Amino acid sequence: MASKFPTSDDFDELFLTCSICMRHFQDPRVLPCLHTFCRECLQERAAKQQPLECPTCRTQVSLPDQGVDGLKTNFYVNNLLDFAAAKKGSGAPCQVCKKSVEGSKSWCADCAILMCESCTMLHRNFPFSKDHEVTTEETLKAEGGISSFHRKRHCQKHKNQELVFYCESCKALVCTACTVVDHRPGKDHNPVEIATVAQKKKESLQALLQDIDPRLREIQASVKEVERKMANLAPSKEVATDQAKSYFRQIIDLLQKRERDILSQIDEQCRADGKALQTKKEAIEFELAGLTSAQTFCQQAVEHGSDVHILEVGNQVQTRVETLLTKQLDLESDWSEFQFVERTAVADIAEKVQDLGGVNTNFKVEVKPAVQGFRCFAKLLTLNSEGRSLVTNSEAITANMSDPSGKDVPTKVQMKSGGVWEISYVPNAMRNHRLEVKVNSKQVPGSPFEVQVHGKDTPALSIGQKSSGVEELDGPLSVAVDKDGNIAVVERPNKRVQIFDADTGQPLSTFPVDGECPFGIDVDFTGRVFVTSFGDNYGIRCYSKKGKLLKTLKPDCIKHPLGVAVLKDGRMVVADRTQKSCFLLKPDGSLIREIGKGQLQGPIYVSVKESRDMMIVTDGTAHKTFVFDLGGKLKIDFGKKGQIDGEFKSPAGVVVDRRGNIIVVNHSGGRIQMFGPDGTFIRTVTTVKAGSPNHGITLTPDGYIAVACYTGQCVKFYRYN
Structure with missing residues (x-):
């Protein structure tokens, strides 16, 4: 309105x-x-x-x-x-x-x-x-x-001339004189009366006004909703307070009742034990009195009795004393001091008290693997049950990190999407760090968090171990990232594809694949999974993200397909070791062109960077990496067999980053090296110390290199940038 x-x-x-x-x-x-x-x-x-x-x-x-x-x-x-x-x-x-x-x-x-x-x-x-x-x-x-009422506007160049025209070509207001001199109608200028253009602009603005009204109503409704929640804040606090008091009163009542029960047991035990001890005492005293009386009589007879008297009572006294002395008496009491026993230690109770109730804040922190010297991340989720963010102001969120020595590590909080906040930091030391996260000055559940910081040669995360079960891997050969940032892995012995969460390593789905020896994998922008296989029943197979086989391609030109890369328009590049070349194929599998014939000796993996017109191929036989354009022309090749920087020992997986840098992993030795777009050696990223031979690699959206370790039965993640 x-x-x-x-x-x-x-x-x-x-x-x-x-x-x-x-x-x-x-x-x-x-x-x-x-x-x-x-x-x-x-x-x-x-x-x-x-x-x-x-x-x-x-x-x-x-x-x-x-x-x-x-x-x-x-x-x-x-x-x-x-x-x-x-x-x-x-x-x-x-x-x-x-x-x-x-x-x-x-x-x-x-x-x-x-x-x-x-x-x-x-x-x-x-x-x-x-x-x-x-x-x-x-x-x-x-x-x-x-x-x-209005103030007329005049031309800056022709001071006495009113602005009455609008040059649509120049998007400028002009006067009548301008239409004769600087904005004469023609191919370069198109002066139109202001009223005509203004009317069109008014109509478009009027349409915008109509679009504003629903948005205003939506925002006003949101304000009312916030006001409603603010009005409910005090009653909600009162209800929660009453519930908490009632809950803890019940616990206190239970503790007090238990205390009364224990004290009553102590009193009852004390009375019972006192009665038993009194009975024992009376029995012992009775025996004591008998023995004392016999002792006195015997002593009097010995000291004061005549011979006649002794002879008369001597046998009787002897029999009595001997009977008393040989009598089996229970002189020991079986009572021992009773004491209160702590069946649960106070320290254990103090720990469990933390679990007695809590305030449901709907906040959750996910800590991602951290590597020394690299920008690392944690994720704060602030979504309610309706999927809306509970926090919209970054100032309401504070994150503080300290290294093992207690020194502060600078952190940055940034919203990534509705309800999801990213906490970034660069740790300069290894070992455990402490991350404290607060929303509106209150600790989120689990805060402070312990963050383990690794060195760059230590994998931040490893997925799998040898088995045919879910979550475990057997002979992973190739890896790819899907449109959601998850990791797709193809296993040769198990003949299947597994998809894992790249942040946690948790399995998301799995499905079997056809073909005797599955090898290469890639995922297109729609989420479809492409898998190559060689041997009997070879081919290129396309699966839905749920694992349904959509199509199988067996071009006549392909004999031994290995690495595969899918382009944005559905075309594919496939490396063929037997043919010693690569093939650019249409989405239906028909041949567009052969690339690298006569130059490649043993192509294994391929990667494509369309924005730079680069197709990169690793050649395990030649110990080189080749770069072609998609027209088939060789741009550069680099590397030779060796162990020093810039040299290869059977290069395998290859990937290209956003800057056009080429990252290659050695099949043997596990060295991952980075080269510039021109093939110049830049640095060794890391060395996979166990799990060789290594095969496919890929880059995750948050800056990790995922490496398929074939005999290590796992996929390892190393920080890249």
């Missing part, structure tokens, strides 16, 4: 004040974001701030070559300023004679001045201004007077 046209009461407040200087606009200029400021205000700000940011919306502005002077003038605001001055009428001085003459004033749209009655009469009588458009104060003050 179009905005209501402003009234004179709105001017000073809404339209005529610059938000920088807070005064009426002086030479108002429009930024690309459509916010208006005084020309001098923008110049002062641009002199202090590079790049210039809009003071209202903070959009970065790329100024034209002329600087602020090259920005468009806001003639609409100028019109409002003029109209506001004209509306003052009798209260404003004449802009010709400069006198504060009482009475009505008139406005000349050609000269953009306010005049008193006398000056208006003179203005109308002068030959040069008699045809000017003059509006009286009464007309200006009438209802709707502003709708017809």
Whole structure:
């Protein structure tokens, strides 16, 4: 819906004040974001701030070559300023004679001045201004007077000429004189009356206005949704707080009940043990009394008895004492001090307490493999159940990393897509680093994270081991990256393709492939998988991303297909070891041309960089790498058999990066080398220390080289850039 046209009461407040200087606009200029400021205000700000940011919306502005002077003038605001001055009428001085003459004033749209009655009469009588458009104060003050009010614009070259034409060829406003001199109608210029062009532009802008309305409603609905959520924030907090208190009160109640039970058990055990000990004590004391009495009687008889007395009672005393002495008595108590036993250590409980409830934030961090000296990444997911991002402001996210010594490692947070944020950093030390991630000053679940940083010769990630089971590999030969950044691997013994997540190494899918000896693999931009196989039932087979066989190609020219590369238009390049050449094929498998015949001895792998018209072939027999254009012309070849920089020992997998650098892995020894587009040796990227022989390689979107290690039964990932 179009905005209501402003009234004179709105001017000073809404339209005529610059938000920088807070005064009426002086030479108002429009930024690309459509916010208006005084020309001098923008110049002062641009002199202090590079790049210039809009003071209202903070959009970065790329100024034209002329600087602020090259920005468009806001003639609409100028019109409002003029109209506001004209509306003052009798209260404003004449802009010709400069006198504060009482009475009505008139406005000349050609000269953009306010005049008193006398000056208006003179203005109308002068030959040069008699045809000017003059509006009286009464007309200006009438209802709707502003709708017809405007300041005429004149040609910069022909000062007395009004701009009445628009040169469509030059996209410039011109006057009548310009159409005769500089913009004469013809093949280079096409001046058209302004009204005609303006009407078309108005119609296109009107269409845009109609497109804006649905978007405005969508944004307004979003604002209302945010307001609704803000209104629910306090009640939601209250409910969550009550739930948490209730939850922990129940746990406290359980602990207190357990405490009472244990104390009750202690009391009961104490009473039972006391009773048993009392009984034991009484039994022992009874035996003690009997023995003590016999002792006393025997002692009295010995010390004080006569011979007659001793003879009379001696046998009786002897029998009694001997009976007491030989009597088996239980003098030991089977009671031992009881004690409280900690069945679960306090430290273990403290650890488990961390798992007692939590706040569901829907935040998750995925830490990717890290390598010393390379830019590495972690991924923060902030999606709700509806798939929308819970965070839209990067300032709400903080990431802090420290190395093993506690020194800070600079981090950068950047949104990659809706709800997915990338945390990047460059670790300069190996071993464990600590990554702390917060959203709105609160730790995300699992933070701080432990990040293991490896050296460049240590694989950041390895996929697979020998087996025919899922997740494991047996004889991986070639690798490729699909349109989603996942890794597709072809296994020769298992005769299948497996697709893995390149970030985690987790298997995503697997499917069997036909052919006796599958070898090469590539994935086109639609996700279709192309696999070559040699031996009996050789050919080039195309599968859907779900593993359905779509077509099988067996061109007559192909005998022993190995490496394959699929072009954007569906054409294919296939290396054939028996034919000692490569073949450029149409999508239906028909031959376009043979490449490298007479130059190649044992081609194995191919890679194509269409933007540079490069087809790269590794030759394991010649120990060289060849570069052809797609027309079949040899551009360069480089390398020879050897172990030093720039030399090969049976080069195998090859890939080209965005800069046109050529990366080649040795079949034997595992050395991965980088060469410039002209074949010049640049550096050894890394050396695969185990798992040789090595075969296919590919580059992942986030800067890793994936290497198929045939006897190592795995795919290893090394940091590349």
